[in-house]
Amino acid sequence: MTSSVPFLRYLDLDEDADERAVRRAYAQRLKTVDQEADPAGFQALREAYETSMRWLQWRLQQQAEDHEQPEPAPAPLPAPEPEAVAAAEPIATSHDPRAIAEVLRAELAQALHERHFTKAAPVRECLQQALDDPRLIDMDARFFFEWGVTAILASGWQPGHELLFEVAVETFDWRHDRARLLSLGREGQVVDSAIVELEAFGSREAPIYNGASREQLIQRLRESERPDDQVLAVCLPAVEHMVSLYPHWLHIVTNTRNLERWREWAREAASPARRRPAAPSKPEPLGRKIALAVLFIVGLCVLLWWTAPDDKPAATVAQARSRAASEIPTGPPPKFADEGAVGSPAIYLTPPRILYPAQAKREGQQGQVIVGVLVRKNGDIGEVRVVQGSGYALLDEAAVRGMRTASFQPARIEGQNVDAWFKAPVNFRLGS
Numbered sequence: 276m277t278s279s280v281p282f283l284r285y286l287d288l289d290e291d292a293d294e295r296a297v298r299r300a301y302a303q304r305l306k307t308v309d310q311e312a313d314p315a316g317f318q319a320l321r322e323a324y325e326t327s328m329r330w331l332q333w334r335l336q337q338q339a340e341d342h343e344q345p346e347p348a349p350a351p352l353p354a355p356e357p358e359a360v361a362a363a364e365p366i367a368t369s370h371d372p373r374a375i376a377e378v379l380r381a382e383l384a385q386a387l388h389e390r391h392f393t394k395a396a397p398v399r400e401c402l403q404q405a406l407d408d409p410r411l412i413d414m415d416a417r418f419f420f421e422w423g424v425t426a427i428l429a430s431g432w433q434p435g436h437e438l439l440f441e442v443a444v445e446t447f448d449w450r451h452d453r454a455r456l457l458s459l460g461r462e463g464q465v466v467d468s469a470i471v472e473l474e475a476f477g478s479r480e481a482p483i484y485n486g487a488s489r490e491q492l493i494q495r496l497r498e499s500e501r502p503d504d505q506v507l508a509v510c511l512p513a514v515e516h517m518v519s520l521y522p523h524w525l526h527i528v529t530n531t532r533n534l535e536r537w538r539e540w541a542r543e544a545a546s547p548a549r550r551r552p553a554a555p556s557k558p559e560p561l562g563r564k565i566a567l568a569v570l571f572i573v574g575l576c577v578l579l580w581w582t583a584p585d586d587k588p589a590a591t592v593a594q595a596r597s598r599a600a601s602e603i604p605t606g607p608p609p610k611f612a613d614e615g616a617v618g619s620p621a622i623y624l625t626p627p628r629i630l631y632p633a634q635a636k637r638e639g640q641q642g643q644v645i646v647g648v649l650v651r652k653n654g655d656i657g658e659v660r661v662v663q664g665s666g667y668a669l670l671d672e673a674a675v676r677g678m679r680t681a682s683f684q685p686a687r688i689e690g691q692n693v694d695a696w697f698k699a700p701v702n703f704r705l706g707s
Contacts, residue, residue, distance in 0.1 A: 285323040337414040372415035379422030387435035425462035437528035472524040519622035524574035629677035652692035
């Protein structure tokens, strides 16, 4: 029977598979994948193999710890009275670790939904109660429950998820055990990216937007009420910029789905129907009208001469070609907009798919690459260049290649899409 775990299911294995079975399945699937023609398929197969091996190592480690610290055998209990046996509630007979973990995960999600937590302490208590449940003595059930917690967080913000994220990172020690977090599949990767973004968020200076801090804007984005027009005009660009910098973390701790509503409200506020009627303008003098007409005619004549193919000198053609070549960016990119910039910066529609080169992993290469992406006003990607390299050509090339797989909402100024540079940090860390 094929497992319901994604990385094992990809290899057509079940939870009882051992390392030999994983290697055999990987070797069989590898024969069907052309690494040059289908690099994405090969990368997905490789990720499934590596995640499966990490999961098996974690399971063996848990088994070893259980043997090292055996629990004392409980004292025999007296036989219950017949009446007590009849009155007792039926005990679930399911021994499926995934089913047990799903029950406890659903109970935790329901508690977050119904109890409207405002502090971390009661959330920590709920999570600890679930971990202390006797049904989680089974190490596979415990693994699936931890995976279920990452699934709750990766599904997007709901009330209480920001507190659960804080508590779960501390309880499971995800900051220091990233290998176990990454073994939890795609959901674990989302949470890992959120942790990295949270650390970057805390390391940056905290600007104030129209009297509101970054934390206040995050709180306001969770609310369903419509902000007033002044707040939308001043704070919407700041919120969009924060979402572009910390997409995974804000996806967990605030309602980024409200961002589209804010944009719609901002468009409504800027629509002509809501603007004050302009005061009637004074008629222009006749002399100014004549001067403008003369300038228009002269400009039209110059344009017709310039575009005439038969009369254009060869030198003019060469100059035009020279100008076109000079418009290709050759130096460093323009200055990137910071969080307080006027207008709305470019943001991700879909994040990039960054592939860690296998050769770089083998050679122990890691570091950060700062990539500049020229996002055209129609959303297309123009030039992609390395602004700050990692010191390794393999990592720099992988970062540039990966950024071309993203899609963007272009930057806007005064309601109009414009070309703009987008700065993206790409982190390569061993163990990820």
